[in-house]
């Protein structure tokens with residue numbers, strides 16, 4: 001049995017130790033906000049925070065996060081109570097089809113929390129591991145910039 | 152109005168449900184077993200006896216209750232191959248297991264024996280022509296006789312993968328009342344409905360197709376979901392339990408449709424001053440193994456092949472042929488990015504040959520009010536070509552940048568070359584010619600007894616903002632707050648057929664129907680004595696519903712036989728200026744700056760329009776510089792994001808967007824199509840910029856460093 005903290009809550013997982021964290025979150029904990037885009041660490045759709053660091057959950061076996069802190073998009077806000085970052089995405093057009101969005105948000109969240117600068121180039125570097133096929137990135141960068149400025 | 156995306160909050164919180172997020176009781180996870188050879192006769196299918204097959208359900212062509220055909224334009228493609236395979240990855244059977252890993256495992260224990268047949272992999276060698284078209288205007292020979300110069304060139308464009316981030320996926324089950332339900336990622340629920348009927352003959356009302364949240368499509372989920380839906384439904388009926396069929400990235404890239412590659416030849420007669428007098432264009436597209444939408448892609452390709460320029464004598468011939476690769480299909484732009492790449496680069500070549508400025512050359516020939524297109528259509532309104540050119544030149548400070556680049560290039564020790572290039576394109580909005588008339592789309596607005604205003608349309612939200620735009624149009628027409636409008640989920644049991652969500656038609660055509668419906672509702676309410684500003688209380692208990700059907704605009708005339716007449720109601724126009732930098736050592740191309748001006752008629756929601764333009768521009772940047780589908784023995788060899796590279800934040804510069812508004816009288820509030828136009832313009836502009844930087848005239852995409860290096864070796868290189 002593996003114990004971890006997910007979005008501030010203690011969770012237990014019983015099952016194969018090498019099951020991908022992505023599948024454990026989605027299937028066992030029913031947190032389907034985290035998405036799969038490639039399953040090989042290239043697209044960033046599955047990004048979650050492990051002890052505050054953005055990580056591709058498709059590459060992490062659940063045994064590796066035993067005793068650690070995992071945060072997913074579900075911890076950010078709800079449709080009725082969007083976080084400031086999510087609000088900025090809504091205002092600046094940072095989401096289109098929405099499939100890359102949870103991963104983008106989570107990466108951007110880490111950027112915000114680590115004191116990321118009010119600088120589009122730095123934001124582009126921070127988001128470079130998250131693919132988006134819809135937006136052309138600019139409105140995502142603007143969304144994050146808006147959130148940084150309001151922080 | 153920069154109204155916020157309606158379904159945004161669900162997407163931003165992970166609450167929005169994509170197909171893989173749904174859970175079903177007793178579900179089987181399905182896997183498709185596919186051909187491994189490009190062409191062959193199927194001898195036998197073996198199920199490895201050493202594998203434990205308990206719990207595995209297998210469906211083959213023999214389980215199909217109706218016709219074994221994926222209905223689209225032709226009935227040439229089987230749902231599951233029975234005797235012969237015509238491409239690698241052709242589906243042969245579907246199997247399912249309650250455990251996804253076990254299902255994958257089982258699929259690896261199926262072996263197929265073939266009598267191999269010789270595949271055709273080069274479209275130039277194909278003897279099967281799926282479709283050909285010819286457009287004729289004026290007298291070509293007389294035109295060439297008038298010319299001072301004749302400029303010829305051949306251009307090539309490759310496959311392109313849609314690379315939506317959500318892979319394809321569909322779930323299917325049968326309800327106790329015998330309704331076959333299909334739920335999934337798709338652009339066109341009514342296409343799926345139509346395709347399922349011949350395969351599963353039953354009362355049309357007993358097939359219900361529902362769109363789940365869809366993580367991008369770009370054409371890649373226009374026709375392919377028909378096949379996945381058929382597979383999932385077949386297995387669900389056989390197993391008598393729900394089936395979920397979700398592709399992994401590798402399978403999605405290898406098996407599903409891509410943009411048609413093309414070879415385009417231009418032969419152009421020009422006067423010394425740059426006036427076009429004759430254009431002879433020949434287009435060859437590779438359709439892959441089955442017809443799918445190829446005739447329509449080709450049609451759109453040739454209708455845009457001469458570019459947004461007026462020329463008195465034109466011949467455009469096009470054909471799309473069969474090869475033994477997975478079928479190609481819809482991808483944003485639908486044939487036009489292919490032919491416009493050639494058309495625009497050819498303008499550069501003409502300018503170079505004549506020794507005149509390519510902007511001046513464009514300006515001389517560009518469409519204006521009253522121009523006649525290659526099909527003989529007179530452009531009577533909403534022609535913003537020139538405005539987009541002027542605006543893009545001005546905002547990019549084109550001449551200043553170009554001079555600065557030339558100065559930079561004169562400094563030998565600089566590590567790069569810089570160059571500035573541009574392109575101007577047009578794109579027909581909505582379906583071609585009589586397409587909309589055949590579709591007879593319907594959409595409506597309804598007031599519920601509770602006082603809700605509901606939009607009924609089958610148009611899907613796949614990221615582009617359908618839900619928001621349609622709600623905005625109705626809100627604006629009824630003069631009520633945007634928040635009051637609810638847009639129904641596309642579900643063939645609930646909403647009328649407003650046609651497919653493709654071809655930049657949603658805002659213009661469906662939006663137009665909704666505007667008319669809303670106008671009628673407004674009249675009825677007014678007649679009932681209701682006063683504005685409306686209150687929700689005033690709406691309660693009204694129970695009104697209006698559905699409008701597309702009507703042929705009186706003045707539009709199109710002849711499908713001769714390809715003469717009004718190919719589209721209106722065209723969008725775009726110009727893009729790109730500045731690039733080419734590394735002298737690695738030949739890597741970096742984009743320094745992009746400015747694009749696009750005439751969309753009217754931007755109903757500027758935020759969403761900008762989003763479409765930005766996204767399309769970046770897909771175009773990928774097409775130009777990065778995206779390279781590698782084929783080996785008829786199959787995609789680099790079917791992963793690791794080696795099929797699409798642009799990241801670091802491959803894309805900040806892009807400046809200028810919206811030009813030349814309203815179209817028949818679009819809602821003047822709007823024309825927005826979706827596809829942005830995809831057409833980056834590639835030719837970027838390749839022109841590389842030309843400006845290096846002096847190399849590349850004629851094929853993508854412009855990878857290898858290609859640039861090769862071109863340097865092939866031609867007398869500019870001094871380093």
Ligand code: FES
Nearest residue numbers: 037038039044058
């Ligand atoms: S799904 Fe994990 S990086 Fe793509």
Ligand code: FES
Nearest residue numbers: 097100132133134
């Ligand atoms: S919004 Fe569609 S992939 Fe980013």
